[in-house]
Amino acid sequence: MTSVQESRLLRACRREEVDATPVWLMRQAGRYMPEYRKLREKWGILDLIRNPELAVEVTMQPIEAFDLDAAIIFSDILPILEPMGLALSFVRGEGPHIANPVRTAADVDSLRTVPPEDGLHFTLEAIRLAKRELANRGVPLIGFSGAPYTLASYAIEGGGSRHHINAKRLMMSQPTVWGNLMSKLANAAGAYLQAQAAAGADVLQVFDSWAGELSPDDYRHYVLPHTRTTVEMARQSGVPVILFGVGTASLLELMASTGADVIGIDWRVELDEGWRRIGHDRAIQGNLDPVALFADWDAVRSRTDRILQQANRRSGHIFNLGHGILPNTPVETVKRLVDYVHEVSVR
Amino acid sequence: MTSVQESRLLRACRREEVDATPVWLMRQAGRYMPEYRKLREKWGILDLIRNPELAVEVTMQPIEAFDLDAAIIFSDILPILEPMGLALSFVRGEGPHIANPVRTAADVDSLRTVPPEDGLHFTLEAIRLAKRELANRGVPLIGFSGAPYTLASYAIEGGGSRHHINAKRLMMSQPTVWGNLMSKLANAAGAYLQAQAAAGADVLQVFDSWAGELSPDDYRHYVLPHTRTTVEMARQSGVPVILFGVGTASLLELMASTGADVIGIDWRVELDEGWRRIGHDRAIQGNLDPVALFADWDAVRSRTDRILQQANRRSGHIFNLGHGILPNTPVETVKRLVDYVHEVSVR
Numbered sequence: 001m002t003s004v005q006e007s008r009l010l011r012a013c014r015r016e017e018v019d020a021t022p023v024w025l026m027r028q029a030g031r032y033m034p035e036y037r038k039l040r041e042k043w044g045i046l047d048l049i050r051n052p053e054l055a056v057e058v059t060m061q062p063i064e065a066f067d068l069d070a071a072i073i074f075s076d077i078l079p080i081l082e083p084m085g086l087a088l089s090f091v092r093g094e095g096p097h098i099a100n101p102v103r104t105a106a107d108v109d110s111l112r113t114v115p116p117e118d119g120l121h122f123t124l125e126a127i128r129l130a131k132r133e134l135a136n137r138g139v140p141l142i143g144f145s146g147a148p149y150t151l152a153s154y155a156i157e158g159g160g161s162r163h164h165i166n167a168k169r170l171m172m173s174q175p176t177v178w179g180n181l182m183s184k185l186a187n188a189a190g191a192y193l194q195a196q197a198a199a200g201a202d203v204l205q206v207f208d209s210w211a212g213e214l215s216p217d218d219y220r221h222y223v224l225p226h227t228r229t230t231v232e233m234a235r236q237s238g239v240p241v242i243l244f245g246v247g248t249a250s251l252l253e254l255m256a257s258t259g260a261d262v263i264g265i266d267w268r269v270e271l272d273e274g275w276r277r278i279g280h281d282r283a284i285q286g287n288l289d290p291v292a293l294f295a296d297w298d299a300v301r302s303r304t305d306r307i308l309q310q311a312n313r314r315s316g317h318i319f320n321l322g323h324g325i326l327p328n329t330p331v332e333t334v335k336r337l338v339d340y341v342h343e344v345s346v347r
Numbered sequence: 348m349t350s351v352q353e354s355r356l357l358r359a360c361r362r363e364e365v366d367a368t369p370v371w372l373m374r375q376a377g378r379y380m381p382e383y384r385k386l387r388e389k390w391g392i393l394d395l396i397r398n399p400e401l402a403v404e405v406t407m408q409p410i411e412a413f414d415l416d417a418a419i420i421f422s423d424i425l426p427i428l429e430p431m432g433l434a435l436s437f438v439r440g441e442g443p444h445i446a447n448p449v450r451t452a453a454d455v456d457s458l459r460t461v462p463p464e465d466g467l468h469f470t471l472e473a474i475r476l477a478k479r480e481l482a483n484r485g486v487p488l489i490g491f492s493g494a495p496y497t498l499a500s501y502a503i504e505g506g507g508s509r510h511h512i513n514a515k516r517l518m519m520s521q522p523t524v525w526g527n528l529m530s531k532l533a534n535a536a537g538a539y540l541q542a543q544a545a546a547g548a549d550v551l552q553v554f555d556s557w558a559g560e561l562s563p564d565d566y567r568h569y570v571l572p573h574t575r576t577t578v579e580m581a582r583q584s585g586v587p588v589i590l591f592g593v594g595t596a597s598l599l600e601l602m603a604s605t606g607a608d609v610i611g612i613d614w615r616v617e618l619d620e621g622w623r624r625i626g627h628d629r630a631i632q633g634n635l636d637p638v639a640l641f642a643d644w645d646a647v648r649s650r651t652d653r654i655l656q657q658a659n660r661r662s663g664h665i666f667n668l669g670h671g672i673l674p675n676t677p678v679e680t681v682k683r684l685v686d687y688v689h690e691v692s693v694r
Binding site: 163164165168169172173212214215216217218247249250267268269270273289290291292294295296299303306326 | 510511512515516519520559561562563564565594597614615616617620636637638639641643646653673
């Protein structure tokens, strides 16, 4: 058995040669799996996250079902906001809801700083348990956090949002208040990622799902310095850091400037062009359109071939979707995709 | 009074010198205006579109309120689908709904080809009436259509959609059926644009609001040839054509290859970088984040200054938002923006 440090994922993060391209899928533990839906009949999403045994069970479901090169701890980007003082709930069918969103300077000042060992102990415990489960498989475990902008957007909007009007208004109109909020979130995310590494996470991913809503200039001024703080804190733990965003075609150089070891891209950028812009001194993760998995196998295969051809067997490519796997994705296609990536990328 | 042909908008479309940068705003006639909301208390959106007198009244509302350099005929991209055989309605608060969406080869075959003079006579009549209203002001009138991909997405999904699963699945899995659908839509949109020019429209805009959901390779193979058909048909009428899309940072060169006179970009691309990629032999339209209008005036002003500095008084810039103006946008900020663009861009 290969050690985790010599696994395909870790080797790819370090841009070392691999025997085949590593593959994992964002939200690989989720609603498209019947095993997961069965658990969700009984438990709410926050129940699963807060119970380490259940979180590990969900984490392992895709590892049992598919030949994946990484597990990712089952959690969500939003529980980090709870110990800070925000009242988070998930309304079935409607997504996350924060009852007391951040809107004023006083709201920002009142956000608490709580050590992750206290406020997010359940996920740290789940990481310790999952590492035991994964130990004899040689499969690395990914920990993760939301990036400051995406966390700020949820904290201000109080949930999902199409246009991010409240978040952007605060950012544009009250830069000092915004900076204080982002600074608190950046440090909280950084400390959380460090704690996950200390608990055993082998790789850390920073999700900036909403960064692509910003103009490059707004991203540069109001977001990048804080994302850099989070990435730098995470990298201090000595494990590789993946920085991922959606709709980031104009932000790739700025994202690379955070120092992240791997940049995750979506399908809106050609992988070869994206890699050239990020720089070949970085690893890259991506980038199949998750909707392709709803199409015929030939369509999945041709798009997978194209991505692998663009990666051109260069060291440092991690195959993934360009965003999280969608509910109702056919499980059989997922299985076939994972096997196919290994089969055709074998060195 | 300046003739329409010598108006700022038309001169900018032809990349000629202007006395100040022309400005208009996508969805400038819409819910943010109290005059419009008052009409909507009495009439549904399709009522307003199908009644030429009312459509002209709405078209003129922002022209009366602001010093805009263009009117755009009040309509929607979806009525073109009705004469083709699709049952369109607008559900208050929920947006468009198509009761019989296109899903099969038979559905595509049964789509009818109806001359716009028959199926969309109300908008053509509204254009004729609006031109009379605008005649003594020297303000040009913009006609428009949805682009084939955006129309196909609505026709297949049956309404708005977050992930476009049905549309993309048909595109990826049944390329022949997809090609037939896109060909019908491209020709219908092209004929509609020609009819609008014949009725008096001075400029034509093609809205591809959803193109940015596609990978560049999918756009190139399954969309671009059809968008090119629409743009080429529109340009045959002898008026300038604007091709606009959202999230198109990776598609700009391909969009320019359609031959459109002007490319409309959103705020996710820096205007100078976008123009370089489109080529300075084209005009460019954009690109203020519509959410900026919710911020303090200083924030609007600094972002407007930046866009105008990037345009660098080069001939061929049309100031606009990067997407449609949002409901609840403060009217006072809109007025101030329009005046400010003229004031600081004066040559």
